[in-house]
Amino acid sequence: MYNRRVIVLFLLLLIPLPTVLGWGKEGHYAICKISQGYLSEDALFAVKQLLPDSAEGDLAAVCSWADQVRFHYRWSSALHYADTPDFKCNYEYCRDCHDSYKRKDRCVTGAIQNYTMQLKSADVAGTSSELNLNYNFTEALMFLAHFVGDVHQPLHVGFTGDLGGNSIAVRWYRRKTNLHYVWDDMIIQSAVKTFYDSDLSIMIQAIQRNITDNWSNDVSTWEHCAHNYTACPDRYASESISLACKFAYRNATPGSTLEDEYFLSRLPIVEKRLAQGGVRLAAILNRIFTSKTRIAQA
Numbered sequence: 062m063y064n065r066r067v068i069v070l071f072l073l074l075l076i077p078l079p080t081v082l083g084w085g086k087e088g089h090y091a092i093c094k095i096s097q098g099y100l101s102e103d104a105l106f107a108v109k110q111l112l113p114d115s116a117e118g119d120l121a122a123v124c125s126w127a128d129q130v131r132f133h134y135r136w137s138s139a140l141h142y143a144d145t146p147d148f149k150c151n152y153e154y155c156r157d158c159h160d161s162y163k164r165k166d167r168c169v170t171g172a173i174q175n176y177t178m179q180l181k182s183a184d185v186a187g188t189s190s191e192l193n194l195n196y197n198f199t200e201a202l203m204f205l206a207h208f209v210g211d212v213h214q215p216l217h218v219g220f221t222g223d224l225g226g227n228s229i230a231v232r233w234y235r236r237k238t239n240l241h242y243v244w245d246d247m248i249i250q251s252a253v254k255t256f257y258d259s260d261l262s263i264m265i266q267a268i269q270r271n272i273t274d275n276w277s278n279d280v281s282t283w284e285h286c287a288h289n290y291t292a293c294p295d296r297y298a299s300e301s302i303s304l305a306c307k308f309a310y311r312n313a314t315p316g317s318t319l320e321d322e323y324f325l326s327r328l329p330i331v332e333k334r335l336a337q338g339g340v341r342l343a344a345i346l347n348r349i350f351t352s353k354t355r356i357a358q359a
């Protein structure tokens with residue numbers, strides 16, 4: 062009995078887990094930093110109430126939490142992405158939002174709906190907490206902030222067969238890696254090193270300036286959801302698979318070496334996705350926590 066359990070545990074450790082982590086730490090940090098600058102007063106108040114003390118009021122401090130717990134909360138690991146059938150460059154909720162056991166809703170867009178719905182039921186003022194016992198709103202906030210980031214990483218809505226680029230081995234300059242990791246981390250890390258004096262906060266400031274100077278006309282389109290929905294993750298996912306096909310997979314076949322040409326042409330895509338992720342996370346939280354004020358007063 063004991064032996065068998067040890068063997069099962071041992072086998073579990075040997076199974077190559079799909080290593081589809083979200084944007085790297087830097088990407089999630091950037092999205093949440095940008096987001097915090099766009100929060101309404103109500104939303105900022107609610108977020109600060111919900112953040113764990115260790116975050117010291119900084120949403121960005123907990124934006125990689127969902128990656129840290131994904132092996133402890135095994136059920137959550139499918140919630141980081143939504144892959145499409147191979148070579149399909151469009152996304153459809155009913156077809157694509159499931160885990161590897163085909164359980165529906167278990168994907169990044171389903172998770173965004175789930176945690177949006179949970180937070181809408183939150184009563185931050187704490188007057189009717191018996192309604193809220195089923196949810197941990199601190200976790201809901203940390204999951205939501207992370208998954209809104211993930212759904213904006215183009216290869217989080219990539220093809221199923223290559224695990225969103227995880228099984229496409231490439232070189233990033235001289236370093237051996239895979240295509241998914243290039244989009245999670247390497248592009249951002251190389252940009253920070255090359256253009257931003259090795260300081261992520263300078264890159265974040267440049268993106269923030271771009272939002273106000275260059276993309277100000279686009280921001281309300283980014284924020285908007287049809288039918289006044291609180292969140293519209295299907296739209297973000299559709300954009301991602303389209304960008305994955307046009308930019309991420311293109312000229313990145315197994316074994317290829319990606320260098321300046323790929324880096325410099327893809328970096329603006331990454332920067333814009335970080336901007337959109339940040340602006341939209343704020344828009345979602347702003348919508349959640351105004352409807353919430355009403356609930357709290359009822």
Ligand SMILES: *[C@@H]1O[C@H](CO)[C@@H](O)[C@H](O)[C@H]1NC(C)=O
Nearest residue numbers: 136140166167168171172175
């Ligand atoms: C919804 O959230 C709960 C609580 O974290 C979790 O147990 C459940 O798996 C989530 N479902 C989806 C589809 O995200």
Ligand SMILES: *[C@@H]1O[C@H](CO)[C@@H](O)[C@H](O)[C@H]1NC(C)=O
Nearest residue numbers: 113196197198199200201203
């Ligand atoms: C909610 O989740 C956080 C983070 O996992 C945890 O520290 C806290 O104890 C949880 N709260 C409750 C009431 O379970």
Ligand SMILES: *[C@@H]1O[C@H](CO)[C@@H](O)[C@H](O)[C@H]1NC(C)=O
Nearest residue numbers: 267268269270271272274275
């Ligand atoms: C805005 O875009 C222009 C043209 O693409 C570029 O030259 C400029 O540096 C951008 N501004 C910022 C703040 O990045």
Ligand SMILES: *[C@@H]1O[C@H](CO)[C@@H](O)[C@H](O)[C@H]1NC(C)=O
Nearest residue numbers: 285286287288289290291348
């Ligand atoms: C969205 O909300 C606005 C303001 O509350 C309202 O005027 C508009 O009719 C709503 N649109 C839809 C499609 O429900």
Ligand SMILES: *[C@@H]1O[C@H](CO)[C@@H](O)[C@H](O)[C@H]1NC(C)=O
Nearest residue numbers: 267268271275328329332333
């Ligand atoms: C700013 O916007 C310009 C034009 O869209 C783009 O080329 C550039 O990469 C962006 N830079 C940052 C830091 O977002």
